Amino acid sequence: MKKFTPPFQSTAPAKILFLLLSSLTLTACNETKIAQDEAINTPAQSNELQAQSNESLPATSEENVEFEQFEELYLADEQTVSLWPRVRNGFKIDSELEHRSLQKEIAWFAKHPSYIQRVMLRADPFMHYILDEAEKRNLPTELVLLPIVESAYQPFAYSHGRAAGIWQFIPSTGKHYGLKQNWWYDGRRDIYASTQAALEYLESLNKSFKGDWELALAAYNSGAGTVRRAIKKNKRANKPTDFWHLKLPKETRAYVPKLLALKEIISNPEKYSVSLRCIPDAPGFKQVKTNAQIDLALAAELADIDLETLYNFNPAFNRWATDPDGPHSLILPVAAAETFEANYSALPADKHLRWSRHKIKSGETLSHIAVKY
Numbered sequence: 001m002k003k004f005t006p007p008f009q010s011t012a013p014a015k016i017l018f019l020l021l022s023s024l025t026l027t028a029c030n031e032t033k034i035a036q037d038e039a040i041n042t043p044a045q046s047n048e049l050q051a052q053s054n055e056s057l058p059a060t061s062e063e064n065v066e067f068e069q070f071e072e073l074y075l076a077d078e079q080t081v082s083l084w085p086r087v088r089n090g091f092k093i094d095s096e097l098e099h100r101s102l103q104k105e106i107a108w109f110a111k112h113p114s115y116i117q118r119v120m121l122r123a124d125p126f127m128h129y130i131l132d133e134a135e136k137r138n139l140p141t142e143l144v145l146l147p148i149v150e151s152a153y154q155p156f157a158y159s160h161g162r163a164a165g166i167w168q169f170i171p172s173t174g175k176h177y178g179l180k181q182n183w184w185y186d187g188r189r190d191i192y193a194s195t196q197a198a199l200e201y202l203e204s205l206n207k208s209f210k211g212d213w214e215l216a217l218a219a220y221n222s223g224a225g226t227v228r229r230a231i232k233k234n235k236r237a238n239k240p241t242d243f244w245h246l247k248l249p250k251e252t253r254a255y256v257p258k259l260l261a262l263k264e265i266i267s268n269p270e271k272y273s274v275s276l277r278c279i280p281d282a283p284g285f286k287q288v289k290t291n292a293q294i295d296l297a298l299a300a301e302l303a304d305i306d307l308e309t310l311y312n313f314n315p316a317f318n319r320w321a322t323d324p325d326g327p328h329s330l331i332l333p334v335a336a337a338e339t340f341e342a343n344y345s346a347l348p349a350d351k352h353l354r355w356s357r358h359k360i361k362s363g364e365t366l367s368h369i370a371v372k373y
Contacts, residue, residue: 083128083279088267090134090141093213095260099244101253105261110272116265120277122153125284125313125333126166130195137199140213145262146198146220149255155189155315165189165315167198177201184323190316191331192287214243214256222252285313286337290344293324294352302347303332303340321353 095102109116131144147166151157155166163170169188171181177197179187187193205216208224219227230246239245243256269276290299296317300310311317313331322328332340358369 080278081281083131083281084266084276086131086135086281087141087144090131091263091267092140093142093260093263095214095263097264099257102257102260102264105254105257106264106272109261109265110274113274116274117277119148119152120279122155123147124277124279126153126191126195127279128282128284129191133195133199137203139199139203142213142259142263143199143202145259145266146202146217148262149258155191155312163188165194166191167194169194169197173201180323180327182323184317184319184321184325185327186316186318188316190327191285191313192329193316193327212242217256217259218243218246218248218252221255222249226252283334285331286334288330288332288337288340288344290322290328290330290352291349292328292352293322294330295321298352299330299340302343303336305333305336309333 097103097106126147127144130147131141134141134143147153150168151166153166157166157168158164159168161170164174164186165188167188169177169179171188174181174188174194174197177200179190179193179197181187187197202216202220205219205224206213209215209219209227215227215231226248227246230248231241234241234246265272265274266276296310296314297307297320299322300307303310310330310332313333317323322330330340358372360369
């Protein structure tokens with residue numbers, strides 16, 4: 001196994017090629033043929049997706065080799081059912097394409113298809129779950145694309161404003177929506193929990209802005225107070241109060257057009273000569289229960305996957321073990337979940353941890369600690 005740097009020791013996200021292992025059914029379908037990845041130039045800041053990661057950098061030659069190496073694997077089974085028809089069928093947010101800022105974002109995505117391919121590769125295990133949850137709430141399926149704008153589906157994305165995870169929750173908003181954050185665990189990076197919180201938050205914002213999704217999305221980015229103040233200012237000046245006429249922060253003015261541009265690209269990929277990687281319409285992960293705290297390296301062994309894969313499916317854990325106070329569950333690739341459950345059921349209760357945490361007290365020396373253990 002190659003050396004792996006855990007997320008709490010490095011701010012750079014782990015390499016995402018682990019997704020190849022996410023299930024035995026990660027194959028492409030006849031949705032469209034995958035385009036060969038290509039190097040891209042870093043766009044101007046106003047055109048970048050707001051992921052605080054190395055995704056904004058040009059693709060390296062190493063990335064290109066990796067993409068080409070595994071392209072055949074994704075094209076192996078043309079019978080795989082694609083997720084994209086379901087996504088398109090759930091689009092509900094009306095948008096007028098003539099807006100200049102929207103056309104600008106569409107042009108950027110159309111010019112950089114390799115970027116879309118890399119993002120879709122990372123999104124593959126998680127998008128089916130997010131789509132299911134959006135449909136359960138009768139929410140527009142454009143929201144499935146929102147983590148692309150927020151984080152480029154980077155599990156370990158972290159912004160200069162202290163926002164974390166694929167949904168980019170700041171600490172206070174995360175706590176308000178029940179996302180636990182402590183030394184062991186950060187629920188803002190938990191794919192399962194943060195998706196529930198994000199959809200609840202978006203649903204609340206939509207109600208607050210009387211069903212106007214463009215205003216709700218703007219509020220998700222810059223805060224409801226910012227949007228309300230802009231609306232009040234326009235009302236006083238007898239100006240329209242829709243999103244396109246509000247004076248909002250620069251990032252927010254680009255944020256909503258980015259999502260609507262992605263919607264247009266997904267709706268009409270042939271029109272823009274963009275090939276969409278097939279994401280299977282099937283679960284990409286399974287949540288498995290544990291009875292107590294467990295060593296993550298041991299969990300990876302029980303699931304017969306490498307540690308890097310386990311961390312990328314469970315980015316919420318800050319340390320080498322799960323939180324002793326829960327949640328007592330893990331997210332695993334579908335194919336690995338059954339293996340884990342079988343091996344875990346046979347694991348003695350006193351074998352869940354291979355290490356202990358010791359908090360050094362005043363006056364303790366290394367020899368004191370050595371004698372204790």
